[in-house]
Amino acid sequence: MTVEGVIFNVQRFNVHDGKGIRTIVFFKGCPLRCRWCSNPESQKHQPELGVNPGLCLGAKVCGRCIKVCPNGSLKEVDQAVIFDRGKCVGCFLCAEACPSGARFRYGEKMSVEQARRKVEEDGVFYQRSGGGLTISGGEALAQPAFALALLKEAKKRHIDTALETSGACDFEILKEVSVHLDSIFYDLKHFDDAKHREFTGLGNQAIIENLHRLAGIYSKKITVRIPVIPDFNDAPSALRRLGDLAPKAGNVAAEYLPYHRAGEVKYNFLGREYRYKNIVPDNDKFDYLISQLKDHGGSTSVV
Ligand code: SF4
Numbered sequence: 001m002t003v004e005g006v007i008f009n010v011q012r013f014n015v016h017d018g019k020g021i022r023t024i025v026f027f028k029g030c031p032l033r034c035r036w037c038s039n040p041e042s043q044k045h046q047p048e049l050g051v052n053p054g055l056c057l058g059a060k061v062c063g064r065c066i067k068v069c070p071n072g073s074l075k076e077v078d079q080a081v082i083f084d085r086g087k088c089v090g091c092f093l094c095a096e097a098c099p100s101g102a103r104f105r106y107g108e109k110m111s112v113e114q115a116r117r118k119v120e121e122d123g124v125f126y127q128r129s130g131g132g133l134t135i136s137g138g139e140a141l142a143q144p145a146f147a148l149a150l151l152k153e154a155k156k157r158h159i160d161t162a163l164e165t166s167g168a169c170d171f172e173i174l175k176e177v178s179v180h181l182d183s184i185f186y187d188l189k190h191f192d193d194a195k196h197r198e199f200t201g202l203g204n205q206a207i208i209e210n211l212h213r214l215a216g217i218y219s220k221k222i223t224v225r226i227p228v229i230p231d232f233n234d235a236p237s238a239l240r241r242l243g244d245l246a247p248k249a250g251n252v253a254a255e256y257l258p259y260h261r262a263g264e265v266k267y268n269f270l271g272r273e274y275r276y277k278n279i280v281p282d283n284d285k286f287d288y289l290i291s292q293l294k295d296h297g298g299s300t301s302v303v
């Protein structure tokens with residue numbers, strides 16, 4: 001049986017998420033709803049409609065989307081296209097008809113074979129740089145059959161494999177995929193269960209437990225990634241307590257990532273509210289916080 005996944009991006013030539021030059025396959029769907037999420041298009045499992053009005057040619061010049069919409073979600077007002085998202089059924093006919101890219105889809109179904117071929121296009125760069133495939137999301141392990149099949153295909157071809165995970169998954173899935181992984185990036189967000197739940201939609205207990213169980217069975221590199229998020233965990237004490245949750249093992253290292261708002265425009269394209277819209281990144285504060293953690297053995301990385 002063909003295993004299919006829903007993928008929202010395949011990013012080539014990435015140098016942040018694993019060794020060497022990497023191809024990142026971004027899986028759609030995530031059990032968390034982090035308020036600061038920079039990939040809001042990753043959260044829902046199904047493909048979604050994006051709309052960038054800045055690219056629209058206007059209803060008078062074009063108007064194709066209005067003509068094809070079977071649901072009356074679009075109408076012309078003063079030559080502009082007005083969209084009622086509440087009436088949209090997500091058929092994507094308007095995206096197919098749109099000549100300018102103003103209407104488009106986030107997420108495509110892809111077979112393992114299609115994904116593998118895309119990844120293999122960069123084989124020469126992997127060989128030269130020691131790079132490979134990273135699966136990410138969303139939460140890649142929310143599509144376990146696809147994740148497992150793609151990793152197995154990569155390993156058959158001797159491609160280095162990495163996983164970026166929120167850890168919010170069934171441990172048995174994590175255990176099964178870990179056999180086919182050369183490195184794992186594992187997010188930790190807050191030490192306090194209630195705060196974690198308030199800002200991400202889920203508590204942290206299973207995530208922490210999964211990390212410790214993983215460290216007990218996995219001997220390759222685990223990088224614990226800690227995003228430093230304003231109004232959430234950006235205090236030395238909170239970050240220290242979070243760092244202390246990482247298992248004390250030689251193959252586990254911590255890495256702190258600064259908050260950024262590169263995903264803001266995508267909230268507009270999806271018609272969703274960005275709850276961090278008034279929170280501006282503060283690089284000086286990030287540097288200060290990291291200086292306070294020096295004795296904690298973490299490193300910083302901008303991803
Ligand atoms: S996705 Fe379909 S229902 Fe929604 S606006 Fe486009 S054509 Fe209309």
Ligand code: SF4
Pocket residue numbers: 055056057058059062063064065066081094097098099100101102103
């Ligand atoms: S099809 Fe695209 S370019 Fe044409 S009116 Fe609709 S959104 Fe604008």
